[in-house]
Amino acid sequence: MTTDQILIRLRNRFGRLARRYPSAADWVAARLTTDRFNGLPLTVLAGLLLVNVMILSEVAENVVNAEPMVQVDLWFTKTLFQARGTGMSTFFYGVTWLGSLQATLGFALLGSILLLRQHKRRNVYILWSLIGGVAMFVQVGKRTFVRERPLQVAYYPETGYSFPSGHSATAMILYGLLAYWLIRGHHSRWSRAGIGIVAVGLILMVGFSRIYLGVHFLSDVLGGYLLGLCWLIVGIVLTEWQRSSRWNEQFKRPSKQT
Numbered sequence: 001m002t003t004d005q006i007l008i009r010l011r012n013r014f015g016r017l018a019r020r021y022p023s024a025a026d027w028v029a030a031r032l033t034t035d036r037f038n039g040l041p042l043t044v045l046a047g048l049l050l051v052n053v054m055i056l057s058e059v060a061e062n063v064v065n066a067e068p069m070v071q072v073d074l075w076f077t078k079t080l081f082q083a084r085g086t087g088m089s090t091f092f093y094g095v096t097w098l099g100s101l102q103a104t105l106g107f108a109l110l111g112s113i114l115l116l117r118q119h120k121r122r123n124v125y126i127l128w129s130l131i132g133g134v135a136m137f138v139q140v141g142k143r144t145f146v147r148e149r150p151l152q153v154a155y156y157p158e159t160g161y162s163f164p165s166g167h168s169a170t171a172m173i174l175y176g177l178l179a180y181w182l183i184r185g186h187h188s189r190w191s192r193a194g195i196g197i198v199a200v201g202l203i204l205m206v207g208f209s210r211i212y213l214g215v216h217f218l219s220d221v222l223g224g225y226l227l228g229l230c231w232l233i234v235g236i237v238l239t240e241w242q243r244s245s246r247w248n249e250q251f252k253r254p255s256k257q258t
Helices: 003-013 015-020 022-032 040-065 068-082 086-099 101-117 121-145 166-184 189-212 218-243 245-251
Strands: none
Touching: 040 068, 040 121, 040 218, 068 189, 068 218, 086 101, 086 166, 086 189, 101 121, 101 166, 121 166, 121 218, 166 189, 166 218, 189 218
């Protein structure tokens, strides 16, 4: 639906208000239009980002104040520890590597090479900027909340503080963003669904592996997911913004005259 069509509907339904405040009516119509990205798509993403930040703030407050969520953390960690087996521990030890620094740099470098071969240099900038941004925020969070890890049940020694989970945040932004770009490049519904399922599965398994191996609490992983999702939304906004004709016109280099 175009801006003009929405504006007509607003005037029909809120005739007096729309005529009295034409600038406000124009602004609302521009936010609800579906014929360009900075309309309804951007409005929805901005709303999701705001809700995500609010939930992350609530989780962090619960961790600091030792509210019922902390009791859930302890119960969930204890339950997984009692059910831990050698085979599953070995499996999840391999899975957790997918969120490590080495895996992140490796997959990001591989993705960058493929993007450059497709002449998508701006996506490379977005990818590395978001990886750097989420890494910085993870470290700020760890030093702000100073939460100790559940060392008594840890499958292997891990350094640093616990909240939020860097592996979970990194998995969300890395595999989420790469999957989004792959989905945007495929027209087949089945291909898109397959890519989405694989990406969601990887993200969830990396987070669960951190709890199963006893190096993070449930709320640490949840906080990491929420933080990573915030940056993923930013990445989607930047991706769609640079794809828009307005962006291309703004940054188009003037052609050389012969």
